[in-house]
Amino acid sequence: MAGILRPRGQAAKVVPVELFFDLVYVFAITQLSHLLLDHLGAAGAAQTLLLTLAVWWAWMYTTWTTNYLDPDHPTMRLTLAAMMLAGLAMAAALPQAFGPRALWFATAYVVLQVGRSLVVALAARHEPIGHTFRLILGWHVISAVLWVGGAFAGGTAQVVLWVVALAAEYAAPWHGYRLPFLPRATTADWSIDSGHMAERCQLFVILALGESILVTGLTLAGGDHLSVATVAAFAIAFLTSVAMWWVYFDRSAEAAAEKVAESDDTGRLGRSAYTYSHIPIVAGIIVAAVGDELAIAHPLGPISPGTALTVLGGPALFLAGHAVFQRVVFGRVPASRLAAIAVLVVTAPVVLLAPSLVPPLALAGLAAVVVGGAAFWDSRPA
Template sequence: MQPQIKEHTHGTAHALVDQSEQELRVSTLELFFDLVFVFTITQLASLLARDLSAAAAAQVCLIFIVLFWMYGGYAWLTNQVPPVSTMRRVLLIAGMAAFFVCALSVPRAFSGTGLVFGVGYLLVVLVHGGLYAQVHGRAVLRFVPFNAAGAACIIIASQLNGALVYVLWAAPIALQYAASYLAGRVGENQRAGFDVRPGHFVERHGGLLIVAFGESVVGVGIGLADLTLDLKTVITAVLGLVLAAALWWVYFGSDEKQAEAHLRAAAMNDRVRMALVGYFYAFVPMLLGVTSLAAGVKLTISTIDARLSLGPALLLGGGVALYLVGDSIFRRTMRIPGSVYRLSAAAVAAATVVLGTMLAGLAQLLGLLLTVAAMLVLEARNR
């Protein structure tokens, strides 16, 4: 059933009044959009697996943050304006295509396809601005200039070399922070589209996270195609799957439902802040953690019974640690108790790098799995 939306025109802006917030669910087109976006995560994991340098890690972080910011812009917009009309659907598909172009250019975004990425990103920004302006009019001027300036920085960076390239890639992130600060200051203006429908918002981001987990598992499975399917390979693949399932449990065990309830109970200004911090700033390390873990498992499969080099061990331990730190930030933001367990487990996860480099990849994977499982058991006992 489609949600019933009434539109009231006030000058150039439109106020949307949701007659049944509980009926507003994530549409299949939005899920399709998320699948395309998660291809970016797959590309970033492959980039990490091919290049374990600090430069590659910095590139992955920069690419992901600038793209995830715009993903959040689309998610926030469809939370306010469901894609039920033909024009909105066409524009959303156009935005999807622009994201796909960006994802395709990820592997060499800093060394050859930066211009393609920059143009694709500019299209992402412009399509989002067009969708937003269609409903909220001139309120679009509060953030589109920041996003467009960020895209221009990336395009300029594609024509340069050296450290300045990284500075220009970091510029959009600073501009995004400025835009989010502005959004927080105008959060009381619901007609500007800065309110949040909790049910849809939580469902949308939960769906993104589960698709990211799924893509990481698929990526590992594809990586097995060229390997002999012996016992150690099967054990590694299964351990990677079970570890991903444990991390799924970390968030979906209780966080999702409690987050929705607390968002729903919050005043509008507070709800906007909670949504921004919880589903952007906290989700950045969570999704980067999934990306890092996927890359680490890919590199570990063929050497599961041997000592790991520092790079793969850092990807495994750091990936789980990042995810748990992000979830801890998420819990504190959403006023869910128990974040201290997540931080403690993150520290232990980071320490498992020693297991990988001194013993074997199998030992580190087992250590990570036991760490997350023990954390979940302790939390359950102390509720």
């Protein structure tokens, strides 16, 4: 496996095979948004959240892998192709992951995580980062038992075991993947190429926004009658997507990559800024896409709890995630971000108390104005 490691000290580029790999996650995001749309209740939201966290974790570990290993190396190309196949099976099983395809989902997820970790542990066995990935492999093997066991158990036991598995995986980086009789990993060993990591996360945000636009377009195309209200709701949904793109990409995206690169501990800051802080950003976009679809489908109907919570909650979650991202990287949260979140959060209970007074079209318009206002405020000359 000579030459499989990326040389440090020179900027790593995102290469076409990584973009090809991401196509699987376009499908996964679509599956997640449809899952939430079809199950707009507390249980459905909880299941969608758990599966979103699993999908994100699978993608993020691949991003960390290609930050260290050259994705254009033949071994890595084959590994990425195998992970695409496992990822496609995982995404296909998402709508029934808590039903008849639980084992399908769990097996695909385990194959993806364990298989990739094994390849990296072998490829980097003589490098400092190799120890970290051997620990990661150990944790994924342990959690694999919980994933597969939960799939066999079904029902409440499945939920409990999958929550425990996911919690263990998410907690592992914070304690250095500690395992008995082995030295823990430290973030000093995780020196990353911040430009590559930032670009990969930016591309995932673009994928999520692309799903939002796809959902709104398909909803409009599938309508039997294009009323003025329907077209207006479509336009508002598009503007909301533009505003979210503007908030994320206008200034902070590139500035954050530079800030991480200047850090004395790029592994620690990169872990917080990209591995964790981007979760509510992506989840917010997915939830907002569901709200857009509901608003376009019934622009003048009464507000249902699901419509109100997705139309307002999606942008609020996105803005909250971006606020956390800015706090982690720059040490501050813009007051405009807090004000925008407050408006969206306060509006939700008011609307739910009088659902017939505010149609989904107006609510979507309010969300667009709030997110657009945050984007405008950020764009002012310094």
